[in-house]
Amino acid sequence: VARRGGIIDFYSWQAEEPLRVELFDDEIESIRAFDIHHQSSVRKLDEAEVIFHLADGDADTGAVRDYLQKGDILVAVAVDVESAQVRITSGASPSGGIEDFSCALLENPLGVFDASDFVMHEVRRQQFEKQVRDWHEAKWRVVIFFHNEAEKERFAEVCDPSIKDAVEPVLGLLYRGFTAPSARLAVLTGAEIFGRHQTVRRVRGSKLDETATLRKARDVLRDLRVGDMVVHMDHGIGRFSEVQMREAGKRKEEVLVIEYADQARLFVPLGQAHLVSRYVGVGGKKPELSKLGDARWQRARKNAERSVEEFAARMLTIAAERQSVQGTAHPADGKWQVEFEESFLYHETPDQLRCVEEIKRDMESEKPMDRLLCADVGFGKTEVAIRAAFKAVMGGRQVAILVPTTVLARQHWQTIRQRMSEFPVTVEMLCRLTPKHREKGILKGITDGSVDIVVGTHRLISKDVRYKDLGLVVVDEEQRFGVKHKEKFKDLFRLVDVLTLSATPIPRTLYLALMGMRDMSTIETPPPNKQAVQTIICPYDERVIRAAVDAELDRGGQVFFLHNRVMSIAKVAAKIRSLCPRARVLVGHGQMDETLLENVM
Structure with a gap:
């Protein structure tokens, strides 16, 4: 059946041509047979018979109940149920088939619903609540298994309050419910209540299961190289040796070979490859190999899990305190703030101005700010942050700008010093590149308050850095910091405003912002x-490199050529010099002497 306004087309299995019925209000104006290909009328009819399509085209092979499965819901939709029933009964011969189509066929009729308001889950819910009341009156115990806390909370929201005391909600995994009449027990699942069922069952040993296993193994092997340090969930840190074939009963299977302390070897079948992951450590220190069968790894795992739980609890406490405590509000904009913003050499975009106002509104509030400023590269995040920093300094507070690299620290330091050069603001940089003789004076200035803004790397959260009156922390490129680094400022200074900048925020940060747990601009x-950034991905081609470098030099610009290995970076630099003889090529990397790296930059 197809309906378009006042026209209804019937494609009945027993008719040679489909029928088109034209309605005027609630009356039939005409009935025509029409050509399905040309959509043109074939002939006009005075009356027509349309038989419902039942299974295999057998219209008289049983009652409606024969086509229903246990638990199915039958919905009869009619504009006028009573008159429709009269017309069906008077126009059909008693055959035990279609004329018996009514709610009387059902053992537990749910009633009649308005078709315009009809939704399937509403019928399911009413049926469920009626059944629960019946069980409760019969002194049955009703237990409902929910897959997660969200599903459990959803049930509490939508179910009738009158049945809440009649059911016992629990968290757990159960595929389908069951009843035990002898024990007067009914066990249900959230999936059954909400109408969500698994359509595919994974059978062990099946092709589906095998494919998933191989996919996991392939993902693990793709990231591994011989000699890489790996972690087995149950056995600890080892060294990946090779993949080899080994006999397992009457068949051979591929296994990962992992070396452990005392030359012990562990053979991990590919079916268990998901238990193995590449070792990712901190601090650059090479880890010790674990001993197979040693209990120290399990203790280390438990300690790590406990540390994560404690850290998460501390984060939650800090967030709760920052929400509840009363901080220090920054004063409204003064004359110097207006002059500083007017000294900007470019035209601000409407989005920039809006973000500045949102940040200022937070800073002038007594509630500590926790705002994410999200924008693409080159869209003006830095200028917005600089205006916030200037506002904090004008209010007599200090500002710490935390960046992930020494190169970025120097860039921000120079930019901020240049922007604020006409105002009495002291801006310093504190990182690995800072000379020792200057570092002592900078630390003293931070402590006595003579340093207004300090730009730096992780050095800013060292124990010897003591701020006199820190009012604002700006975290640039937050995705490159660990959680502990970002939370340490909030822990040490719980009344401090925090502004986070990022073009690509990590999922946790973005999630907190989207959920409203932190503000976002x-x-x-x-x-x-501004010209669009052009990104080209292509195979390594020296002609492309030469052309790109020459084009940039002709423009009077500079080129950054990135290489991912310090060991071979000198060879790459020599290759660039030979390809582009008119270019002056310098090399910089994180393992260089501070003075040399500073001179390169």
Whole structure:
């Protein structure tokens, strides 16, 4: 059946041509047979008979109940149920088939619903609540298994309050419910209540199961190289040796070979490859190999799990305190703030101005700010952050700007010093590149308050850095910091405003912002005349490299050529020099002497 306004087309299995019925209000104006290909009328009819399509085209092979499975819900939709029933009964001969189509066929009729308001889950819910009341009156115990806490909370929201005391909600995994009449026990699942069922069952040993296992193994092997340190969930840290074939009963299977302390070897079948992952450590220290069968690994795992739980609890406590405590509000904009913002050499975008106002509103509030500023590269995040920093300094507070690299620290330090050069603001940099003789004076200035803004790397959260009156922390490129580094400022200074900058926020940060647990500002429009960034991905081709470098040199610009290995970076630099003889090529990396790296930059 197809309906378009006042026209209804019937494609009945027993008719040679489909029928088109035209309605005027609630009356039939005409009935025509029409050509399905040309959509043109074939002939006009005075009356027509349309038989419902039942299974295999057998219209008289049983009652409606024969086509229903246990638990199915039958919905009869009619504009006028009573008159429709009269017309069906008077126009059909008694055959035990279609004329008996009514709610009387059902053992537990649910009633009649308005078709315009009809939704399937509403019928399911009413049926469920009626059944629970019946069980409760019969002194049955009703237990419902929910897959997760969210499903459990959803049930509490939508179910009738009158049955809440009649059911016992629990968390657990159960595929389907069951009843035990002898024990007067009914066990249900949230999936059954909400109408969500698994459509595919995974059978062990099946092709589906095998494919999933091989996919996991392939993902693990793709990241591993011979000699890489790996972690087995149950046995600890080892060294990946090789993949080899070994006999397992009457068949051969591939296994991962992992070396442990005392030259012990562990053979991990590919079916258990998901238990193995590449070792990712901190601090650059090479880990010791674990001993197979040693209990120290399990103790280390438990300690790590406990540390994570404690850290998460501390984060929650800090967040709760920052929400509840009363901080220090920054004063409203003064004359110097206006002059500083007017000294900006470019035209601000509307998004920039809106973000500045949102941040200022937070800073002038007594509630500590925790705002994410999200914008693409070159859209003006830095200028927005600089205006916030200047506002904090004008209010007599200090500002710490935390960046992930020494190169970025120097860049921000130079930019901020240049922007604030006409105002009495002291800006310093504190990182690995800072000379020792200057570092002592900078630390003293931070402590006595003579340093207004300090830009730096992780050095800013060292124990010897003591702020006199820190009012604002700006975290740039937050995705490159660990959670502990970002939370340490909030822990040490719980009344401090925090502004986070990122073009690509990590999922946790973005999730907190989208959930409203932290505020978010976005700059979506680029500055005027900003050119789009062109990204080209292609195989290594020296002709492409030469052409790109020459084009940039002809423009009077600079080129950054990134290489991922310090060991071979000098060879790459020599290759660039030979390809582009007119270019002056310098090398910089994180393992260089501070003075040399500073000179390169």
